[in-house]
Amino acid sequence: xxxxxxxxxxxxxxxxxxxxxxxxxxxxxxxxxxxxxxxxxxxxxxxxxxxxxxxxxxxxxxxxxxxxxxxx
Amino acid sequence: xxxxxxxxxxxxxxxxxxxxxxxxxxxxxxxxxxxxxxxxxxxxxxxxxxxxxxxxxxxxxxxxxxxxxxxxxxxxxxxxxxxxxxxxxxxxxxxxxxxxxxxxxxxxxxxxxxxxxxxxxxxxxxxxxxxxxxxxxxxxxxxxxxxxxxxxxxxxxxxxxxxxxxxxxxxxxxxxxxxxxxxxxxxxxxxxxxxxxxxxxxxxxxxxxxxxxxxxxxxxxxxxxxxxxxxxxxxxxxxxxxxxxxxxxxxxxxxxxxxxxxxxxxxxxxxxxxxxxxxxxxxxxxxxxxxxxxxxxxxxxxxxxxxxxxxxxxxxxxxxxxxxxxxxxxxxxxxxxxxxxxxxxxxxxxxxxxxxxxxxxxxxxxxxxxxxxxxxxxxxxxxxx
Numbered sequence: 211x212x213x214x215x216x217x218x219x220x221x222x223x224x225x226x227x228x229x230x231x232x233x234x235x236x237x238x239x240x241x242x243x244x245x246x247x248x249x250x251x252x253x254x255x256x257x258x259x260x261x262x263x264x265x266x267x268x269x270x271x272x273x274x275x276x277x278x279x280x281x282x
Numbered sequence: 283x284x285x286x287x288x289x290x291x292x293x294x295x296x297x298x299x300x301x302x303x304x305x306x307x308x309x310x311x312x313x314x315x316x317x318x319x320x321x322x323x324x325x326x327x328x329x330x331x332x333x334x335x336x337x338x339x340x341x342x343x344x345x346x347x348x349x350x351x352x353x354x355x356x357x358x359x360x361x362x363x364x365x366x367x368x369x370x371x372x373x374x375x376x377x378x379x380x381x382x383x384x385x386x387x388x389x390x391x392x393x394x395x396x397x398x399x400x401x402x403x404x405x406x407x408x409x410x411x412x413x414x415x416x417x418x419x420x421x422x423x424x425x426x427x428x429x430x431x432x433x434x435x436x437x438x439x440x441x442x443x444x445x446x447x448x449x450x451x452x453x454x455x456x457x458x459x460x461x462x463x464x465x466x467x468x469x470x471x472x473x474x475x476x477x478x479x480x481x482x483x484x485x486x487x488x489x490x491x492x493x494x495x496x497x498x499x500x501x502x503x504x505x506x507x508x509x510x511x512x513x514x515x516x517x518x519x520x521x522x523x524x525x526x527x528x529x530x531x532x533x534x535x536x537x538x539x540x541x542x543x544x545x546x547x548x549x550x551x552x553x554x555x556x557x558x559x560x561x562x563x564x565x566x567x568x569x570x571x572x573x574x575x576x577x578x579x580x581x582x583x584x585x586x587x588x589x590x591x592x593x594x595x596x597x598x599x600x601x602x603x604x605x606x607x608x609x610x611x612x613x614x615x616x617x618x619x620x621x622x623x624x625x626x627x628x629x630x631x632x633x634x635x636x637x638x639x640x641x642x643x644x645x646x647x648x649x650x651x652x653x654x655x656x657x658x659x660x661x662x663x664x665x666x667x
Binding site: 232233234243250251252253254256258261265266267269270 | 298317321323345347349357438442443444478480484485486487488489490492494498500522524525526528530532534538539545547548549551553555557565573579581583605607612618629631635637654658660662
């Protein structure tokens with residue numbers, strides 16, 4: 211478990227240390243595509259979060275929590 | 283809130299604060315989009331070995347989601363989210379030892395549970411040259427639960443819009459008033475509050491890939507126990523942290539995008555978790571897209587979790603047999619098929635979720651008896667005008 215966690219953390223840190231190219235605005239066509247968005251389908255991801263929140267103990271990460279509920 | 287049902291609001295209410303893509307600097311929408319999604323998910327029945335007495339049938343849940351995103355003047359957008367959810371079935375009431383000495387679960391009453399939830403959230407985003415501000419307010423009502431909440435969010439672009447920093451906060455005030463409180467000696471009327479903050483950094487790596495790292499801190503206080511369980515006593519405050527990382531890469535030759543996400547979570551109930559998911563967004567011509575996805579989740583147990591309720595314990599001692607506080611792992615997989623016909627878009631999604639203590643990446647000293655398996659089917663429609 212510790213090895214898995216260390217590997218994941220190292221992988222993430224490595225990605226963060228990748229030198230980033232100077233991508234001009236007109237070179238961002240692929241990045242601008244809908245399927246490249248962090249959240250291409252807002253209803254789908256909110257539904258998933260909604261279900262997982264009610265089945266699992268974890269929540270949060272990339273947004274503030276918003277409203278509360280009594281189911282978890 | 284009848285019982286520990288799946289009626290969470292946090293995820294749905296955060297829709298209006300969801301981070302936009304960072305590929306290009308923000309701009310207000312030029313068209314309005316109205317979206318509707320109908321979903322059904324059904325939990326598998328328990329086996330007689332798990333629940334020798336009473337009901338076996340668990341929740342069957344329908345969810346209706348509506349969303350309107352519309353331009354508001356030249357520099358603003360309007361976001362309206364409405365959700366309606368109905369559920370029926372039974373959920374774990376208490377646990378005990380079976381005749382063979384193994385833990386068994388007892389589900390709630392023979393007629394099961396039937397409940398509805400409605401929610402409305404309204405928000406707006408104001409766009410500047412190098413960033414934006416957003417705010418939303420929301421209200422949710424159930425037979426025995428209500429929540430009022432608001433959120434604020436700001437983001438700013440740096441480095442020729444290659445880097446985006448975003449931060450936000452939210453607050454919710456909730457009230458719990460269980461049904462049949464006098465009959466079952468439940469609490470009459472309790473409240474809880476939740477405050478949450480987050481910060482994220484997004485970075486364009488090159489012409490085809492980007493990365494985002496985000497950290498959130500949530501503080502809950504008030505009544506955090508489950509009033510519908512026969513014995514459930516939890517601390518009255520909880521601090522949660524979550525660290526999320528997301529990577530996107532477009533493969534030009536394949537005309538497809540890869541999504542990789544990982545989240546580490548920890549709270550002072552003693553629970554830690556890892557969540558990772560992968561999805562592959564494969565374009566099929568100009569109209570269709572197929573998105574297979576796979577997710578793995580694992581959590582450790584809360585310090586006070588027990589898989590057999592001890593009714594001899596004084597009620598001042600923390601104790602819960604809620605399966606969501608146990609150590610377990612869960613694997614889920616599915617696909618979405620998307621048809622994009624210009625102004626109209628339709629999305630069909632199917633998913634299977636399997637939770638099992640054997641899938642856990644953490645030590646399991648007390649396996650839970652009521653872990654969930656379910657199937658989900660969703661159909662979504664988007665219309666731009």
